[in-house]
Amino acid sequence: MAILSERVQKLKTSSTLAVTAKARALKEAGEDVVSFGAGEPDFPTPANIVEAGRKALADGKTRYENTPGTPQARQAVADYFCERFGRKVGPQNVIISTGAKHALFLSFLALVNPGDEVLLPAPYWVSYTEQAKLAGGTVKVIETDIDNNFKVTPELLEKSITPQSKIFLLCSPSNPAGISYKPEEIKALAEVIERHPQLYVISDEIYERLSYADYPFQSFASANSKIEERVITINGLSKAYAMTGWRVGYAVADESIVKGMSKLQGQMTSNITACTYPALVEAYKGPQDSVAAMVKEFAKRADHIYERMMSIPGIKCPRPTGAFYIFPDVSAYFGKKDINGKVIDSAAALAQSLLEIEKVAVVPGEDFGAPKHIRLSFATSMELIDKGLDRIIKYMASLH
Ligand code: PMP
Numbered sequence: 001m002a003i004l005s006e007r008v009q010k011l012k013t014s015s016t017l018a019v020t021a022k023a024r025a026l027k028e029a030g031e032d033v034v035s036f037g038a039g040e041p042d043f044p045t046p047a048n049i050v051e052a053g054r055k056a057l058a059d060g061k062t063r064y065e066n067t068p069g070t071p072q073a074r075q076a077v078a079d080y081f082c083e084r085f086g087r088k089v090g091p092q093n094v095i096i097s098t099g100a101k102h103a104l105f106l107s108f109l110a111l112v113n114p115g116d117e118v119l120l121p122a123p124y125w126v127s128y129t130e131q132a133k134l135a136g137g138t139v140k141v142i143e144t145d146i147d148n149n150f151k152v153t154p155e156l157l158e159k160s161i162t163p164q165s166k167i168f169l170l171c172s173p174s175n176p177a178g179i180s181y182k183p184e185e186i187k188a189l190a191e192v193i194e195r196h197p198q199l200y201v202i203s204d205e206i207y208e209r210l211s212y213a214d215y216p217f218q219s220f221a222s223a224n225s226k227i228e229e230r231v232i233t234i235n236g237l238s239k240a241y242a243m244t245g246w247r248v249g250y251a252v253a254d255e256s257i258v259k260g261m262s263k264l265q266g267q268m269t270s271n272i273t274a275c276t277y278p279a280l281v282e283a284y285k286g287p288q289d290s291v292a293a294m295v296k297e298f299a300k301r302a303d304h305i306y307e308r309m310m311s312i313p314g315i316k317c318p319r320p321t322g323a324f325y326i327f328p329d330v331s332a333y334f335g336k337k338d339i340n341g342k343v344i345d346s347a348a349a350l351a352q353s354l355l356e357i358e359k360v361a362v363v364p365g366e367d368f369g370a371p372k373h374i375r376l377s378f379a380t381s382m383e384l385i386d387k388g389l390d391r392i393i394k395y396m397a398s399l400h
């Protein structure tokens with residue numbers, strides 16, 4: 001067996017992708033699995049976008065393009081940011097990458113030196129810690145309180161900052177907690193950032209369109225003009241346009257940062273798949289009704305799953321106001337036994353037992369920095385949500 005680098009040996013496997021793959025394999029083997037694993041919309045990519053990709057291929061868009069993206073695609077993203085967030089950005093502020101995931105990784109690589117601190121509120125998405133560490137950063141977790149909807153307060157942020165702090169990473173609407181910050185909460189955090197000129201913000205806004213709170217979405221970079229140049233906004237088409245498999249995401253940032261990221265990308269992946277650029281332009285310039293329909297459906301599912309989840313004794317969780325995740329605290333059940341006599345002593349043990357006994361896949365909270373929780377993605381039909389919840393309710397009641 002090969003001796004892999006220490007880098008790889010220390011790296012955790014993505015637990016979100018691992019659960020999704022396990023559920024898929026069980027389904028393919030004929031098991032009646034209900035999967036709450038995958039963080040991807042269950043809707044098809046809108047037909048006008050598929051058609052734009054198909055036409056691009058037919059038109060011969062099969063060759064290398066400019067590393068940070070075609071001028072048209074970068075312009076489309078810049079226009080979107082001007083129209084939607086009132087930003088004065090141009091194509092030079094945009095780099096298009098292989099999913100938001102790679103845009104994030106490039107951001108860390110472009111900004112972080114060994115030993116620099118990455119301030120990360122928990123619960124966090126599983127890939128942040130691993131990417132930050134791959135870039136040589138030291139992750140400093142900011143613990144938040146479920147009773148404050150897992151939100152970082154300005155006081156908590158201020159207290160966490162040291163001279164070594166380089167990045168503050170925020171994800172709103174959040175994966176895995178499904179919560180979203182109010183505009184005034186983002187503005188208060190931006191004021192803290194303003195007082196610390198060595199700090200950069202990576203604002204992961206991939207769920208920005210999937211927001212159904214009774215207050216508007218606030219983009220971090222437009223919260224405070226004095227820190228705009230220090231904010232890297234991450235976004236993409238995976239969630240809003242149900243395009244996870246297309247692998248198209250991007251960063252919007254100061255031109256110097258975009259140039260640094262582009263230099264990295266030029267040595268890593270070059271450009272993204274060429275026929276995807278016209279699809280991106282179509283997504284942003286074409287009709288938007290499918291996004292609205294999807295958000296409406298997610299909002300409906302969020303209410304339904306929340307009500308049913310809260311009916312389970314001992315469960316505690318914030319009401320989702322964005323994205324498509326619910327993140328219950330299941331620790332009231334720790335220490336009990338399942339019907340096979342196995343002791344449920346962790347979220348991972350509960351997730352495994354739930355899959356074995358009831359064939360329901362959920363992601364355990366450990367790798368999200370929240371070991372009392374499990375994550376359920378409700379990017380699945382109402383019928384499957386109910387089928388899965390019936391099983392979860394039965395399973396929880398069977399623990400003794
Ligand atoms: N950020 C968050 C918070 C996510 O949930 C995801 C979903 N995988 C991503 C980034 C990456 O998305 P993608 O690479 O599909 O654009």
Ligand code: GLU
Binds near residue numbers: 038040101125127
């Ligand atoms: N963002 C999704 C999730 O958290 C997709 C899987 C991944 O890339 O982690 O489930």
